Amino acid sequence: MRSIATRRIFIAAFLVLTLLPSLQMATRWLPELDIDEQRTLAAPPSMAHPDRYLQQANSWFSDHFGLRALLIRLKATVDYRLFRVSDKVHVGRDGYLFYRSTLDVEKPAVDAYLGTHEAAVVEGVRRYAEALQQKGIGMVMVVNLLGDRFLPDKLPASVAERPPLRRIDSLLNKLKQVPNVTFIDSTAILHETERSRPIFHRTDFHWNDPAAYPVAKGVVDAMSRAEGLAGSAWTHPLSYETQSYSGGIARFMPLLRSPTEKSIFVTPSWQWPGGFTSVSGPAPYTDVSHVAPGSKGLLHPVLFVGDSFMDAWMRNGMAAYFEASYRLRWGEGLRLSAITSAIPSDARWVTVQFIEVQQAALQAFADKADVTRSIDLLQARAVR
Incomplete structure (x- = not known):
């Protein structure tokens, strides 16, 4: 019964x-x-x-x-808590998460692209930087490698055992040698930084803000030297605190409760210059900042072209050190000629940043015909 x-x-x-x-x-x-x-x-x-x-x-x-x-x-x-697997995320050691699409699709695609287009990318950068220099505009470049390169011991075995994809290293080595480009070696800076504090979130794709601090400062330091300042325009120290955090990768997994971590975030320690204003837009810019006319000790106006990793520069007070700043964001179809058309008349710097899987940036510089159009636009530009 x-x-x-x-x-x-x-x-x-x-x-x-x-x-x-x-x-x-x-x-x-x-x-x-x-x-x-x-x-x-x-x-x-x-x-x-x-x-x-x-x-x-x-x-x-x-x-x-x-x-x-x-x-x-x-x-x-159940998959995540019991078996440490997820359909769209690689679950690494010690709570580190990595997007499957980035490691399984985007990085191999970039490696294959560079196998046939590396020389075109380098030549496009060289030609464009030379054309900028002829108009009195300096070019700064920063390329960010992603967390898996700095945290190989945190990768799951299924990823760590794969053959390495290193064509991006070859590209960076060549970009360092391009004349008229101030190349900031973010990889070397981050390797030094990770000796004293974490540089990537566990539950997010991005570097943490304190990791971005020395790279952003390195950009300003280099510009300050080029402009002949007695010292760097960058004056504020790094200040940060620990907060509970659940990043984008954690929220991307459809769990009943997203994983959290203790991560580090900058706290403001800089002073905004007199009359500083920052607004969203106008198109094509994502945001624009200005200071009061006649402000002293600041760098000349700059056009920033970057992706979400550049956001961390701004959260470190980057805009406080320029007479004016303008931002463009990489996206599919953003061509170098569009960037060139967006260079403000008062800009003396173009700062280009992109992560290693940012195909839009690679394609922009590899497009020989559009690089030529961009150079033509620069040559038609009046010299200030």
């Missing part, structure tokens, strides 16, 4: 679990959780294309059945 009762309970529980999604879908009696899947969910089926109706209905149901988000989160949590 007990065995029969147990079987009935099991069957009843199975039926309830089977029917719950349909019941939830019909009644929505429980609030649904949200999941950022980085894609557009399937739309309801339409009779506009009868031959595809069943396929559309199946896709729509798969994306919208009741309790879907909860079930996805439950599965992802």
Whole structure:
């Protein structure tokens, strides 16, 4: 009798679990959780294309059945907590997380691209830097390697055992030798910095802000020397604190509760110059800053072209050391000619930063025809 009762309970529980999604879908009696899947969910089926109706209905149901988000989160949590795996994230040692798309797709793609385009990238940088110099504009370049290069001991074995992809190293070595380019070796700076403090978040793709501090300062130091200042325009010391944090990779995993860490963040220790203002836009810039006319001890205006790693420069007070600054952000299709058209008339510096998998930057300099258009734009520019 007990065995029969147990079987009935099991069957009843199975039926309830089977029917719950349909019941939830019909009644929505429980609030649904949200999941950022980085894609557009399937739309309801339409009779506009009868031959595809069943396929559309199946896709729509798969994306919208009741309790879907909860079930996805439950599965992802079990995978992560018990087996230390995730569909879209490499789970490393000591709580370090790495995007699968970055290590599995983007880095191999860049390595393959450089296999055929490295010389074109270097030549494009050389030609463009020379054209800038002829117009009295200095070029500074910073390329950021990602966390897996600095933390190989934190990678899961499945990634650590792969053959290394090192064409990016060859590119950086060549860029260091390009005339008229002030190349800031962020890799060397970060290797020195990691001797005293962490340089990357555990749950986020990015370097932490205190790691960006010496690189941003190195940029300002080099510009200060080039402008003949008695000392560096950069005057503020590094100040930082520890905070609880759950970064973008952690939030990207659809868990019931995202992993957290204790990470370090800068605290402001700089002084904004008199009359300093910073605004979003106008297009094509993401933000623009100015100071009061006649402010002393500042560097000449600069156009910054960078990605999300450059955001950490700004959180370190970078804009406080320029008479004016203008920012552009790398994105698909941003061409060098568009960057050139956006160089303000008062700019004396163009500072280019990009991470090692930023294909938009590599393609911008490898596009020979567009580099030529950019140089033509510079040559038509009046000399100030």
